[in-house]
Amino acid sequence: MSVGDFGFFVICLTAIVLLAAQAVVHPSEFAQILVFGLADGAIYALVALGYTMVYGIIELINFAHGDVFTLGAYVAAAVMGFFAGTSEDTFSVSNLVALLVTFPAAMLLMGAVNITIERVAYRPLRNAPRLAPLITAIGMSFLLEGIMFVWSGPFTVHVPDLLPHGPGFNTTIGGVFIEFKDVFVVVAAAILVSLLAVFINRSKLGKAMRATAQDRDASQLMGININRTIAATFFIGALLAGAGGVIWGLYFNAITYNLGFRTGLVAFTSAVFGGIGNIPGAALGGMVIGLTAAFSDAYIGSKWTQVVIFGILIGVLVFRPTGLLGMRVPEK
Amino acid sequence: MPAARSLWSRLHLRERIRDRDTAVYGVLLIVALVWPMATIFATGDTFLTSQAAHAGTWVLLAVGLNVVVGFAGLLDLGYAAFFAIGAYSYALFASFQLASSPLHHAYHLPFWLMLFVGMFVAAAFGAILGFPTLRLRGDYLAIVTLGFGEIVPQLFLNLDQWTGGINAIGSIDQPSLPAWITGPWAGANDIAIVRDFNFSFDPVAYYVLIVILIIGAVILVNNLHRSRLGRAWMAIREDEVAAAAMGINTVTTKLLAFAIGASFSGFAGAYYGASFGLVSPDSFLFVVSVTVLVMVVLGGMGNIAGVIIGAIAIYFLLNSVLSSLPANLQSLSNAIGLGWLNNSNGAWPGLSELAQRLQFLLYGLILVLMMLLRPQGIFPSRIREQELKHAVATEEETVVEQAHAS
Numbered sequence: 077m078s079v080g081d082f083g084f085f086v087i088c089l090t091a092i093v094l095l096a097a098q099a100v101v102h103p104s105e106f107a108q109i110l111v112f113g114l115a116d117g118a119i120y121a122l123v124a125l126g127y128t129m130v131y132g133i134i135e136l137i138n139f140a141h142g143d144v145f146t147l148g149a150y151v152a153a154a155v156m157g158f159f160a161g162t163s164e165d166t167f168s169v170s171n172l173v174a175l176l177v178t179f180p181a182a183m184l185l186m187g188a189v190n191i192t193i194e195r196v197a198y199r200p201l202r203n204a205p206r207l208a209p210l211i212t213a214i215g216m217s218f219l220l221e222g223i224m225f226v227w228s229g230p231f232t233v234h235v236p237d238l239l240p241h242g243p244g245f246n247t248t249i250g251g252v253f254i255e256f257k258d259v260f261v262v263v264a265a266a267i268l269v270s271l272l273a274v275f276i277n278r279s280k281l282g283k284a285m286r287a288t289a290q291d292r293d294a295s296q297l298m299g300i301n302i303n304r305t306i307a308a309t310f311f312i313g314a315l316l317a318g319a320g321g322v323i324w325g326l327y328f329n330a331i332t333y334n335l336g337f338r339t340g341l342v343a344f345t346s347a348v349f350g351g352i353g354n355i356p357g358a359a360l361g362g363m364v365i366g367l368t369a370a371f372s373d374a375y376i377g378s379k380w381t382q383v384v385i386f387g388i389l390i391g392v393l394v395f396r397p398t399g400l401l402g403m404r405v406p407e408k
Numbered sequence: 409m410p411a412a413r414s415l416w417s418r419l420h421l422r423e424r425i426r427d428r429d430t431a432v433y434g435v436l437l438i439v440a441l442v443w444p445m446a447t448i449f450a451t452g453d454t455f456l457t458s459q460a461a462h463a464g465t466w467v468l469l470a471v472g473l474n475v476v477v478g479f480a481g482l483l484d485l486g487y488a489a490f491f492a493i494g495a496y497s498y499a500l501f502a503s504f505q506l507a508s509s510p511l512h513h514a515y516h517l518p519f520w521l522m523l524f525v526g527m528f529v530a531a532a533f534g535a536i537l538g539f540p541t542l543r544l545r546g547d548y549l550a551i552v553t554l555g556f557g558e559i560v561p562q563l564f565l566n567l568d569q570w571t572g573g574i575n576a577i578g579s580i581d582q583p584s585l586p587a588w589i590t591g592p593w594a595g596a597n598d599i600a601i602v603r604d605f606n607f608s609f610d611p612v613a614y615y616v617l618i619v620i621l622i623i624g625a626v627i628l629v630n631n632l633h634r635s636r637l638g639r640a641w642m643a644i645r646e647d648e649v650a651a652a653a654m655g656i657n658t659v660t661t662k663l664l665a666f667a668i669g670a671s672f673s674g675f676a677g678a679y680y681g682a683s684f685g686l687v688s689p690d691s692f693l694f695v696v697s698v699t700v701l702v703m704v705v706l707g708g709m710g711n712i713a714g715v716i717i718g719a720i721a722i723y724f725l726l727n728s729v730l731s732s733l734p735a736n737l738q739s740l741s742n743a744i745g746l747g748w749l750n751n752s753n754g755a756w757p758g759l760s761e762l763a764q765r766l767q768f769l770l771y772g773l774i775l776v777l778m779m780l781l782r783p784q785g786i787f788p789s790r791i792r793e794q795e796l797k798h799a800v801a802t803e804e805e806t807v808v809e810q811a812h813a814s
Contacts, residue, residue, distance in 0.1 A: 137547065197776050201783070206547060207483060208783045211705060214698055215775025222769025229757060229765060337694070341558065348551065379566050386555035393552050394540040 084396040095371060104251030109374045110367065115258045115327060117366020118265035122320035123343035124350070124358040124365075125272065126313030132289040132353030133309045134202065139213040140193055142340015143220035144186050144314050148321025149331045150224055151182045153235045167240035175238055179322055186318030187311040189220075194310040199303065217337070224333035232332050235325030261327055268319055269359050272312065276355060285309055289353065338382075342369070345389040351399030360400060432713040432787065433626075440619050444612050458611035463723040464618030465680050470703040470719035471625050471712060472672020477701065478710035478789070479638060480665035481645030482542075483550035486557025487700050490670040492692035493533055494526035494677020496564055496571060499687040501525075502581040509570045519583035523678045530674020531667040538666035542659055557697050565689040576688030580681050582607040583617070607682075614683045621679065622716075625672065629712055632668070641665055699726070706778055707785050714787030721786070725774070730767045734760040 099106040123145050130138045155178045156162065161170035197212040245256040276282035284305045287295035296302050324339075325331055342365060350361025365385065372381040392399060447456035469491060476484045500506055500515075502522055507514035517525075541552045564571045571577065584607065607613045632638050640661045643651035652658050681687045699722060707718020738760045757765065 135547065137551070197780070200780055204783055207477070207705065207709075208779050210483070210547075210550070211702065212776050212779045215772045215779065218772030218775065219769055220772075222766065222772050225768050226762065226765045229761075341554070344551075345555075379562075382562050383559050383566070386559045389555040390537075390541075390552050390559075393544065393548050397544050397548055 080395040084392070087391065087395070091368075098375065105374075107250070107252040109370050111252060111254055111258050112373075113367035113370030114363065115261040115366075116370060117363035118262045119320050119324050119327070119362075120339075120343045120346050120366045121359045121362025122265050122268060122316045122323070123339065124346035124362045125269070125355060126317045127340075127344050128347040128350070128352055128355060128358035129285075129309050129313045131347065132355075133285060133306055134198070135206075136198060136209050136213065137344065138198075138310075138313075139210075139340070140197075140216035140220055141190075141313065141317055142336035142338075142343065143217050143224075144190050144193075144336070145317040145321045145324070145339060145343075146331060146333065146336035147189065147220055147224060148182045148186045148318035149235060149325040149335070150227065150233065150321075150333075151185055151318075152178050152322040152325045153233050153331070155181050156236045156238060162236060162238055164237045165242070167238075167245075171238045171240075175326075179319060182322050183315045183318035186314040186321070190310045190314030190317075191307050194307055199306075217340075221333050221336065228333070230333070232330050235329050235331060237326070237329050239326050257327055261323055264319070264323055268316060272316065273355065275312070281305070281308055342385055345385055348389060349392050349399055351401040354399065354401050357399055357401035364400075428787070429711065429713045432717065436713070436716060444615055448612075454611045457615050459727070461611055461615040461618050461683060462727075463720055464615070464622055465676050465683070466700065466703065466723050467622055467716050467719040468618070468625060468676040468679070469673060469700045470707065470715045471622070471629055472669050472676065473700050474704050474710065474712060474715045475629060475632070475641075475672065476665055476669035477704050478715065479633060479645065480641040480662055482662060482665060483547065484553045484666070484669065485550050485694075485697055485701070486553035486555070486560075487669070487673055488692040488694070488696035489553075489557040489560035490530040490534060490673035491677045491680070491696065492560050492564060492689070493530045494674030495681040495687045495692070496577075496677075497526045497529045497674070498522045498678040498681040499577040499580050500571070502682075503577055503579060505572060505577045506570075508572075516581055519581065519678070519682050523675060526678035527671045527675040530677065531671035534667040534670025535663060538663050542662045542666065554694070554697075557694060561689045561692045564692075571689070574689070576686055578686045580685050580687065582685075583682050618679065618683075621675070625675075626712055626716070633712070637661065637664060702775060702778075705783075705785055708788040709785060710789035711785075711787050714785055714789070717786060726771070730770060733767065734763040737763045 095106075123142065126141045126144075127138060130136060130141070156174055159170060159174040159177070161168065162174050163171065193216050197216050198209050201209045201212060239257045239260060241256060247254055276285065284295065284300045285308065287298065287300060288302060288305045292302060295305075324335075343362065346361035346365040347358045348361070349365060350357025350359070365388070368388065369381050369385060372378075372384045376384060443460055444454075444457045447460075448454060469487065473484060473487050476482050476487075498519070501517045502515070502519065504514045537552065537556055538549075541549050544552075565573050568574070607617075640651065640656045643654065643656060644658055644661060648658055651661075700719075703719040703722045704715050705718075706722060707716065708714030741759055
């Protein structure tokens with residue numbers, strides 16, 4: 077264990093001990109924050125997966141990913157608007173239909189958007205110096221934010237609250253108020269993450285992705301179509317980001333065009349925290365960062381949350397650049 | 409005309425002009441000298457001069473970032489943080505701000521001193537941030553600087569009892585010239601030689617100051633580039649392992665690049681605080697770092713003359729072309745009889761509002777197109793250009809060899 081690792085674990089342990097003390101002193105308040113944090117963390121995990129997959133395969137920080145996520149929420153708001161008979165007050169069958177249509181629509185559309193971005197902005201620069209695709213990624217991020225800005229201006233967009241809510245759909249367990257949507261977010265994210273894990277570990281394309289991430293040239297020699305595999309990675313990452321966007325919209329019911337920048341950076345921090353390129357790591361990192369943000373909001377003050385999150389980002393990279401679960405990646 | 413020919417050849421003008429960078433410097437210098445006179449003569453006010461002085465801040469930033477990104481090949485996505493540190497270190501110690509802080513005492517240190525203090529404070533922060541992270545992989549540095557760039561403005565926002573937070577720091581002291589320049593021969597009296605050269609209301613004074621600062625910075629960076637350190641930077645940029653094998657201490661060398669780059673940013677920050685008179689946390693956001701990076705890349709990484717051109721071009725694009733787009737489109741549509749486009753109607757926000765909204769999209773589009781069409785920039789460094797050509801040539805040779813072998 078190196079000095080850096082030691083420092084990392086000491087800091088983690090200190091945080092855990094402090095939180096445990098809070099949990100003993102004010103158990104119900106602690107549990108309430110835990111619920112918020114888990115729901116937030118589930119969404120961060122979905123977005124972080126896209127970052128970690130893309131970084132794992134082509135070593136690019138896809139800055140546009142956070143905006144793909146936001147665009148997913150915008151599309152969801154638009155698609156939900158098409159459905160007559162939906163109601164924000166009572167849960168009806170048409171709500172269910174709307175949700176069942178919105179999710180695949182937003183996910184597939186985001187997949188298409190992300191594939192286009194890869195094709196147009198990243199593929200021509202795959203052998204260029206590192207800086208080039210990074211700048212196109214930032215440009216694409218501005219472009220997507222610009223599209224949403226043109227679409228609906230600087231205003232907050234309302235996403236209909238179609239999930240069942242209100243009396244009958246919430247409960248209080250031991251002083252902790254839990255709504256249906258808290259459970260829904262965590263369960264939906266868990267299902268998507270497990271599907272992804274099965275896909276990556278079992279399917280042929282998943283195997284191709286892992287091979288490409290490990291050694292692009294060697295996998296090409298083995299007959300893997302590199303371009304298609306990378307495009308598939310972007311597609312799947314965007315499916316998760318799109319789903320994350322819809323879930324964010326349903327959970328918070330309000331989105332703005334520049335939501336993706338902050339959220340994307342937080343999700344990226346999650347990916348780094350879990351060990352960049354590591355898929356279970358990103359899911360775990362998302363949960364940890366979500367919880368950290370919730371605890372920081374409650375115990376330190378929400379204006380310091382951003383400082384805490386990016387402080388963690390710097391701390392992880394300084395003390396343990398491989399993250400929580402990552403392996404040491406050789407310099408290429 | 410033998411005499412004229414010999415004078416002509418003795419000046420080596422043709423060779424000098426053929427060296428593109430020298431020509432660019434020459435043109436820039438002439439334009440810089442003529443600009444205030446010409447614009448004040450043509451427009452009758454000093455608006456364009458003050459615009460140029462603002463652009464100068466960005467030129468200074470781009471020249472500094474060029475050391476980090478262009479020479480040493482390190483990715484810095486939080487350059488605005490050092491800019492903020494420089495600006496705040498001047499603003500705090502040259503305004504009434506600290507009177508309302510827990511210190512209860514306002515400091516008014518002279519600008520000329522704080523210019524260098526801002527520089528060293530920023531360099532110190534650069535060294536502190538760079539020391540643990542420069543051992544890491546290249547893009548980890550980018551992420552760490554990105555995180556740092558997000559934290560610093562947030563800190564200035566949150567520590568409101570010191571920095572005023574969202575209220576910003578206003579009425580920052582103007583620079584004042586030493587007594588031997590502002591003596592009886594200057595200003596508004598009968599024996600004035602330096603007429604009205606006064607920082608409190610004359611943009612020309614700021615313009616002269618920034619031009620002098622830029623010339624100093626360019627000479628400094630040029631010398632650095634040609635020094636032993638500069639060659640070490642380039643060696644690291646091209647191949648870090650080989651550079652280390654040649655006996656270069658890579659960590660120290662990279663740290664120097666990072667700290668020197670940061671010091672330029674702090675320097676520019678102190679100037680910015682003085683010339684703008686107002687320092688607020690939201691003028692140092694991520695988009696500032698990106699814009700400076702784009703200036704460096706568009707101008708041609710590693711080539712100082714190119715970077716200056718790139719900075720001026722992007723500044724002009726953002727502050728003149730894009731910001732006047734709504735008004736221009738509005739008058740255009742009125743002129744060609746499509747005036748109804750200007751009124752907002754349902755989902756249609758009106759042409760001028762739409763153009764306002766389009767600015768962000770266009771900026772992103774320009775970034776992407778620029779990287780796709782000319783990734784090496786407008787005036788790429790000659791050495792880099794040759795390296796690229798050489799790489800392509802050897803690649804072609806190997807292809808030919810392979811074709812022969814098979």
